[in-house]
Amino acid sequence: MRPSAERSRPAGRRQVLVPFLLSLFGGALPDQIHYSIPEELATNSVVGNLAKDLGFHVRDLPARKLRVSGEKEYFTVNQESGDLLVSGRIDREQICGKKPLCVLDFDAVAENPLNIFHVAVLVQDINDNTPVFKQNHIDLKIVESSQPGSAFPLDPALDSDAGPNSLQRYHLNDNEYFDLLEKQTPDGRKYPELILKHSLDREEQNYHQLVLRAVDGGDPPQSGTTQIRIQVTDANDNPPVFSQDLYRVSLREDMPPGTSVLQVTATDQDEGVNAEITYSFHNVDEQVAHFFHLDERTGEITTKDYLDFEVANSYTLRLEAKDPGDLAAHCSIQVDIVDENDCAPEVTVTSVFSPLPEDAPRGTVIALIKTRDRDSGENGEVYCRVFGDGEFKLKSSSKNYYKLVTDGVLDREQIPQYNITITATDRGKPPLSSSTSITLHIADVNDNAPAFHEASYVVHVAENNPPGASIAQVSASDPDLGPNGHISYSIVATDLEPQALSSYVSVSEQSGVVFAQRAFDHEQLRTFKLTLQARDQGSPALSANVSLRVLVDDLNDNAPRVLYPMLGPDGSALFDTVPRAAQPGYLVTKVVAVDPDSGHNAWLSYHVLQASEPGIFSLGLRTGEVRTARALGDRDAARQRLLVAVRDGGQPPLSATATLLLVFADSLQEALPDLSDRPAPSDPQAELQFYLVLALTLISVLFLLAVTLAIAMRLRRSSSPASWGCIQPRLSSKSGPGVLPNYSEGTLPHSYNLCIASQSAKTEFNFLSVSPGSVPTQDLLCDDASWAPSTNHGDTGVPFASDTILEVSFTYFDYFHFAF
Secondary structure, rough: OEEEEEEOOOOHHHHHHHHHOOOOOOOOOOOOOOEEOOOOOOOOOEEEEEEHOOOOOOOHHHHOOOEEEOOOOOOOEEEOOEEEEEOOOHHHHHHHHOOOEEEEEEEEEEEEOOOOEEEEEEEEEOOOOEEEEOOOOOEEEEOOOOOOOOEOOOOEEEEEOOOOHHHEEEEEEEOEEEEEEEEOOOOOOEEEEEEEEOOOOOOOOOOOEEEEEHHHHOOOOOOOEEEEEEEEEEEOOOEEEEEEEEEEEEEEEEOOOOOEEEEEEEEEOOHHHHOEEEEEEEOOHHHHHHEEEEEEOEEEEEOOOHHHHOOOOOOEEEEOOEEEEEEEEEEEEEEEEOOOOOOOOOEEEEEOOOOEEEOOOOEEEEEEEEOOOOOOOHHOOOEEEEEEEOOEEEEEEEEEEEEEEEEEOOOOOOOOOEEEEEEEEEEOOOEEEEEEEEEEEEOOOOOOOEEEOOOOEEEEOOOOOOOOEEEEEOOOOOOOOOHHOOEEEEEEEEEEOOHHHHEEEEOOOOEEEEEEOOOOOOOOOOEEEEEEEEEEEOOOOOEEEEEEEEEEOOOOOOOOOOEEOOEEOOOOEEEEEOOOOOOOOOOOEEOOOOOOHHHHHOOOOOEEEEOOOOEEEEEOOOOOOEEEEEOOOOOOEEEEEEEEEEEEOOOOOOOEEEEEEEEEEEOEEEEEEEEHHOOOOHHHHHHHHHHHHHHHHHHHHHHHHHHHHHHHHHHHOOOOOOOEEEOOOOOOOOOOOOOOOOOOOOOOOOOOOOOOEEEEEEOOOOOOOOOOOOOOOOOHHHOOOOOOOOOOOOOOOOOOOOOOOOOOOOHHHHHHHHOO
């Protein structure tokens, strides 16, 4: 038999309601899904297609995770088809007892989004139990004087089934003296009474045997029988009589065992032995015998065990009072159990969504909370509270259901997990409560960008560093977990040329260590700036930038360089003139030097290493100025030589030297003779030139001798003497005869003497050359009154005349003086 599914509303109306209600996040259906099944179905029997009845598509079932919450021992959901299946034995009599309706209420929970659906399964009774009498036979003693119409209650049969399948009627076999009457107790149970139809005569028949049958309403009906054995006794005129037919007693459920419930009293008007009455339970079920004790002599009823309102809220006790003649009286006692607040609420946590992402929005459902209190009335009314860190609250979802939702912003970096305590309290007096705890883990999301430990970095790197050396390290941290907190470093900007960046620096992607790819030179690059980025591996990735300024520190790797005095093109040193009348402190010249280094490494100092005559000149330690220290004496040489050392302030210091040639003279012409004695620097090329000039000179001398002889011979034949002229040398055409020009502008002319014959048909030139950069010697000057040269120049032996003078000057300029 396949179970049928039924709805509490028409099918058409439910199809409209379901899609609308499913759209409400975390909501519950306002009505229940109803199914009806018979008890004792086989395991995995289909109750109904729950997914279809809820409006789910089969393809959505894996994501929705539809499941049963509550009655898991009886039902389960097939995750592939959505069928509601029987998972265990369903025995209606065990679950619901004699209740007319046996309904299993439970909830179906679906996720993504979270929904709660109430399901009610009506368990239908099947006729699986036969009516059974407690005893196989019933013994009765009836006085022969009993009047027709007298009733004798009998013990009922028991049938665990309910409804139509329960015990419905009794049958008594056909006989002459007795008939059967069915009666019903206040709690609805039927029991038989034997009715006397005719008077009995013990002497005629003292024993009667009857068969009592109990029949249920099943299809087919089932029945049980017992034998009634009746013994007719001698007359006993007066039966016992109870003071009232029905007693009502209220008893609190927390009364301890042994508590007196009631004492009943029956009276018998007979005397003697016939007035002795005994009390007994009559027509009661097993629960009465378990919880209550009856004193057969006094009629006092006491409790035998703790009563539980949640098990049964009332009991019906039927008592029989019987005298020795088997005359009996019957009464009923209705014991009502008063509920006490003796059951603490039960809290059940289902569907805990952990771990929960830290970026979950406010109102996200974390768990479902179900409460239950077996007490009734106010004692069974439950309310819940949540104790946590203020980030959570409870929302009533439906009857006995709460949703635990977020009520604040979560941050895993501050609180990685929460211990949430949920307390359920009833409204009894005094109230009872119970608690349960939930551990909620917070899942990380990439909500934190890397943060550098410094706002900016400045590092100093000494120049001439080895390539590949570590020059700095930047460090950033990210409180996120896993890839969200894994940081890589890179260079994203620089003030260097982009194409040259890789040849200067690089950064380790993992450690943030910055390496120099080349040796830095302070004189070429003193500082540069990098922008470094720390980037996590989250999705999307977050990053942060920081600036790194690299300062290249100077080392003393450059010696000072002398700018003045500088060497001439031929490598010879230039000279400076000092007036003979110079007073102490006279500024003669200045040594000028530079150092490409910086700071102390470029602080220059000037020192005299060697002097021709110490004490004549002083040298400024920081200025390099050469001044006269005293007046020039007659014994002081006209030529002075100073060797000056220029040192920087580095450790160790580096130095350079400069040679100063100083000549005491009032004019340049006066200084030239002193300079002519200066030895020329040794030069292999100059030696070669010497031999070439010597050879040329010899050839010229031979040529001139030949010419001279020819002229001498011609003169002898001539009638008039020959006349010769020599060009008088002048240092400048602008100066007057015998006056030296002013060379304050820093140039020194180099002149050549040209001698020619005044009356000769040919003009002959003789050049005495002076190398550029060298100081003209005395041989360059022709014979005049001030210089008084020899009459022979250039070793030609040609006499010069003074009547004709032609000056031809070939002048080039050389650097002479650097003034500050």
